[in-house]
Amino acid sequence: MNTYNPPSLMITFWSRFNQSHRDLFIAICTIASVFFVSAKLDISEKFVEWALLHESLQLDELPLVLFAAAVVAIWFSRRRMREVVAEATRRVEAEYASKESQRMFKTLFDQGLCGNFVADLQGNILLCNQAFSSMCGRSEATLNLRNALGKSWDDLCNKLKAVEKVDIPELSVKRPDGAPWIVMARLTCALESPTSEQKNIHGFFTDITEQHLAERELGVLFKENQSLARHAMQVQEEERRNIAREIHDEMGQYLTAIRLDIATLPKDGNNAVTEHAKRINSHVEHIQQGVRGLIHRLRPTALDAHGLIEAVEQLMSDWKKQHPTVACSLILEKSCQNLSEKINIVAYRIVQESLTNISRHAQAHFVDVKIMRTRGILSDTLSIEIQDDGVGFNPHSPRAGFGLSGMRERVEAEGGVFHINSNGKGALISASIPLTTALQALQENK
Ligand SMILES: Nc1ncnc2c1ncn2[C@@H]1O[C@H](COP(=O)(O)OP(=O)(O)O)[C@@H](O)[C@H]1O
Ligand SMILES: [Mg+2]
Structure with missing residues (x-):
């Protein structure tokens, strides 16, 4: 109704x-x-x-004046209105932009692959994104950074009072479930709000646990590999030494015996026998030279007897005799004389293999060999460089030979660095091997 x-x-x-x-x-x-x-x-x-009665005051003009004042007031108010509307539009736009940027930052915060969080100075997590939550095993509610980081949390907070941000390349955090958690972190300190004195920590964690564990495992494997390579080289050198000794003692003696027997053959004018004896003698001499060369290659006697400098000098002079058209230069610092046996072997084998490679592959006209010792703060370094001006080669292309890889293995087994530089015009083989620490060097010099 x-x-x-x-x-x-x-x-x-x-x-x-x-x-x-x-x-x-x-x-x-x-x-x-x-x-x-x-x-x-x-x-x-x-x-x-009434106005006519007071003609002198000109009050009859008042309506017109009021009318004009009303028009002016309307005009002013319209202008002010336009200004207010423009201001209001600006504010709406600013508010929209602010909301947009808030949304954008929220997306960046939430969806970032870094673990982002806000914590108070006591280490309680106030806010965090999904990445942080999954990094800490979804235990952000119970996670307290002061407990998880121990004393370093307080140190970091103190540091953040002095500097704007702190970057930590590796930080080990105690995860509530006990799983390993290693992060790369950036922490910044900011006021909780413009009106508050309270400060919060804004943190960005990048999880490097997997990488760290893999690196650690790789480090262990590398060390194992290094000591295996070193052992293999030692065994190889020992084996070579044994073979050289065997050849020298067994074959060498018999060859000498043959020559002695030939010398005792009666020279009774039988030309055929004398001729055969001469030929056998020259064959045996030839074999003896070959055996000597072989023994020398297996174990350079000069290296054991006189040290690196003489052994390399002898190697170079033998090589020069075999390659008379190639100009050679050799720089051998006197300070390289008293090196350990294993370093001597490494240096000698590098020069030996490089010279063999030059004669086999390079077609060079010039060879430059340098062996120098550089004194460093922590450790001395032995630098070996063999440069030629031959055809060069691509050091990155796959190769069948073992010469270059053997050199690399020998150097790396001693903790050194091996480089091949070749860009189509010559080749430079260089190796740096750490020697003694400065302290040891001082003790050696005393
Ligand atoms: N000094 C050099 N000049 C030109 N090529 C070289 C030189 N040293 C090495 N090489 C190239 O690198 C390859 C690998 O050398 P290496 O490992 O010593 O094996 P191998 O000497 O048995 O071939 C050689 O076959 C050759 O092509
Ligand atoms: Mg070779």
Whole structure:
């Protein structure tokens, strides 16, 4: 049942209009009421009569002045209105931009692959993203960084009071479930809010646990490999030494015996026998030379007897005799004389193999060999360089031979660095091998 209710009807009717229509309606009503009251009460006539009585005050000009003032006021108010509208639009846009940027930063924070978090100075996690949550085994609610980092948390907080941010390349964090957790971290300190004195820590963790464990395993494997290679080289050298000794003692003696026997053959004018004896003697001499060369290659006697300098000098002079057209230069520092046996062997074998490679592959006209000892703060270094001006080769292409890889293995087994430089014009083989520590060197020199 509909009940007649005038006020509510009016409110319904009134709410149908928008603000500007309502304003227009109020203006029309006001003007009409003023006109009606003025007409009824003859206000204007009375005012004009009164103004005429006071002609000297020029009050009859007042309506026009008021009209002009009203026009100016309307004009000003419209301008102000436009300004207010523009300001309001600007604010709306700024608010929108701020919301957008907030959304963007939230996405960056939440979706980042780094574990992002905000913690208070007591180490409680106030806010964190998904990556952080999965990094810490979804235990962010129970994780307390002060407990997880121990004393280093307080040290970091103290440091952050002095500097804006702290980068830690490797930080070991105690995960609540006990699993290993190693991170690369950046921590910054920021006020909780512009009005508060309270400071919070903003942290960014990159999980490097896997990488760290793999590196550690790789390090162990590398060390094992290094000592295996060193052992293999030692065994090889020992074996070579034994073979050289065997050849020398067994074959050498018999060859000498053969020559002695030939010398004792009767020279009774039988030309055929004498001729055969001479030929056998020269064959045996040839074999003896070959055997001597072989023994020398297996174990350079000069290296044991006189040290590296003489052994390399002899090697070079033998090589020069075999390659008279190749110009050779040799720089051998005197300080390289008293090196350990294993380093002597490594250096000698590198020069030997490099010279063999040059004669086999390089077609060089010039060879330069340098062996130098550089004194360092922590350790002395032995540098070996063999340079030629031959055809060169691509050091990165796969190779069948074992010469270059053997050199590398020997150097790396001693903790050194091996390099091949070749760009189509010559080749440079270089090796740096750490020698003694400075302390040891000092003790040696005493
Ligand atoms: N000084 C050099 N000049 C040109 N090529 C070289 C030189 N040293 C090495 N090589 C190239 O590198 C390859 C590998 O050398 P290496 O490992 O000593 O094996 P091998 O001498 O048995 O072939 C050689 O076959 C050769 O092509
Ligand atoms: Mg070779």
